[in-house]
Amino acid sequence: MDSLIRKIRQRVPVKYLEDISTAELALNTQRLLRECELIANRNPYYILTFLKSAIKRLEQDNCELDDELFEFFSELLGAKPLSPTDFEVITYSIKAAERVEKDSIIEINESPQLISGYGTTGRRTWEAALYLSNYLLENPDLVPGKTVLELGAGTGLVSLALGKYTGASSIVVTDGDANLIENLGATLKLNNISKDDPKWIFQSLLWGEDQVPDGVDILVGADITYDSTIIPVLLQTITAAFLQNPNLVVYISATIRNEETIAVWDNSIAQSDIQCSVISYSSCPNQDLKDSGIWYSVTTPEIRIYELRK
Structure with missing residues (x-):
């Protein structure tokens, strides 16, 4: 899940986010929801697209959907993609070296x-x-x-x-x-x-x-x-x-x-x-x-x- 969170924060295209198992998605829906809520303030369309893909995969694997997650997805329907010139906040998490306890977190206001x-x-x-x-x-x-x-x-x-x-x-x-x-x-x-x-x-x-x-x-x-x-x-x-x-x-x-x-x-x-x-x-x-x-x-x-x- 940590890897998925890093990728979402970096706005990795949704088609590259399918390497996490649906079982892990189902077990971590509350953590995922909290992260999605934060990022949706910056780019709701990206989170809408990601959740659409995640919910589809959960349904295909007959995993029980979290009501709160599905409700949040419904609230995002109608969100529009940002234009190429729009700024948004991207979070880069450089994995901690052995000498350091925590990842290096850098937030950039940019047009990705x-x-x-x-x-x-x-x-x-x-x-x-x-x-x-x-x-x-x-x-x-x-x-x-x-x-x-x-x-x-x-x-x-x-x-x-x-x-x-x-x-x-x-x-x-x-x-x-x-x-x-x-x-x-x-x-x-x-x-x-x-x-x-x-x-x-x-x-x-x-x-x-x-x-x-x-x-x-x-x-x-x-x-x-x-x-x-x-x-x-x-x-x-x-x-x-x-x-x-x-x-x-x-x-x-x-x-x-x-x-x-x-x-x-x-x-x-x-x-x-x-x-x-x-x-x-x-x-x-x-x-x-x-x-x-x-x-x-x-x-x-x-x-x-x-x-x-x-």
């Missing part, structure tokens, strides 16, 4: 159905951000006492994971789109973070134009190599940051959607004086990362994490 054709990729959370967050939380010695800056933060998931669940001394959240930084206000409230907290710094940063602030120990970025035309200015920004701090460490997580684009990144790195290595990868996230607490679509391609040093 938005695609780049609507003018921005920064209003939804992409797979490489989830993968990088999980990696950094699984390697606790990388961050404590350090100032971390995220490039192209988008929804801010990586920054939030670091700020909430590691010993980072300061988190600098940056994006080239000032509106995205402004939109983080709702997400911060969801995670009980105040913009006035001196640990957190929020600012616009245009690659190739703006400098990385002094005092940064670690740069992170997720899914920021998707466009070959921006790779030169991205590397320009990283190179300039190395000049400010030769001991800087950079972690870039990339989803390999286009071999030609990632080749531009690899070749550009090879022609620079930056040392680069792939420190983690998953060739099939849907299969490899089932125990991470995060669901990845069967269509998610390979994800890599690059470590860059001077």
Whole structure:
């Protein structure tokens, strides 16, 4: 049931939620009802669709239906799907590492159905951000006492994971789109973070134009190599940051959607004086990362994490 709850919170498509037995559904209907009631405040159509599927399966297996659950389902009839540009709150539960008792819970106010054709990729959370967050939380010695800056933060998931669940001394959240930084206000409230907290710094940063602030120990970025035309200015920004701090460490997580684009990144790195290595990868996230607490679509391609040093 824990796995199902995580998936519902992440808004996994209903067709991928049929791996739980109907017996377990029948035994946990009250817990499931409580969860559905919470999520229905954010996306009633999703819960309507899920309950329709769950009730159908229970009926097919001759399981007794919970009256309260069926009544709640009836109340949702007529709910309409959200549009691709609508915001809703998505909850990501990164499964706790052995050293930690509880899962890492991060809530993001985003447009999960938005695609780049609507003018921005920064209003939804992409797979490489989830993968990088999980990696950094699984390697606790990388961050404590350090100032971390995220490039192209988008929804801010990586920054939030670091700020909430590691010993980072300061988190600098940056994006080239000032509106995205402004939109983080709702997400911060969801995670009980105040913009006035001196640990957190929020600012616009245009690659190739703006400098990385002094005092940064670690740069992170997720899914920021998707466009070959921006790779030169991205590397320009990283190179300039190395000049400010030769001991800087950079972690870039990339989803390999286009071999030609990632080749531009690899070749550009090879022609620079930056040392680069792939420190983690998953060739099939849907299969490899089932125990991470995060669901990845069967269509998610390979994800890599690059470590860059001077």
